[in-house]
Amino acid sequence: xxxxxxxxxxxxxxxxxxxxxxxxxxxxxxxxxxxxxxxxxxxxxxxxxxxxxxxxxxxxxxxxxxxxxxxxxxxxxxxxxxxxxxxxxxxxxxxxxx
Numbered sequence: 001x002x003x004x005x006x007x008x009x010x011x012x013x014x015x016x017x018x019x020x021x022x023x024x025x026x027x028x029x030x031x032x033x034x035x036x037x038x039x040x041x042x043x044x045x046x047x048x049x050x051x052x053x054x055x056x057x058x059x060x061x062x063x064x065x066x067x068x069x070x071x072x073x074x075x076x077x078x079x080x081x082x083x084x085x086x087x088x089x090x091x092x093x094x095x096x097x098x
Contacts, residue, residue, distance in 0.1 A: 003028045005065035
């Protein structure tokens with residue numbers, strides 16, 4: 001979801017994709033990460049899941065984009081109201097002030 005918040009954008013106009021190639025899509029790479037990711041295991045069994053299991057997939061990452069937009073607001077005082085929060089959009093939300 002980091003990518004959704006700051007880089008990925010698929011532009012559709014009139015029902016047609018204007019993002020013609022994946023090279024224009026802005027998929028982040030490992031070079032875009034500030035440091036090595038850290039995994040934290042939390043072992044709290046879910047009483048409703050099979051064998052105590054919980055959901056998998058992207059569900060835990062859903063708050064990532066709003067958290068990044070809130071961090072941008074905390075740092076700049078401006079609300080980026082559209083994702084991805086590109087530097088141009090953040091600068092526009094700041095009213096062009098440094």
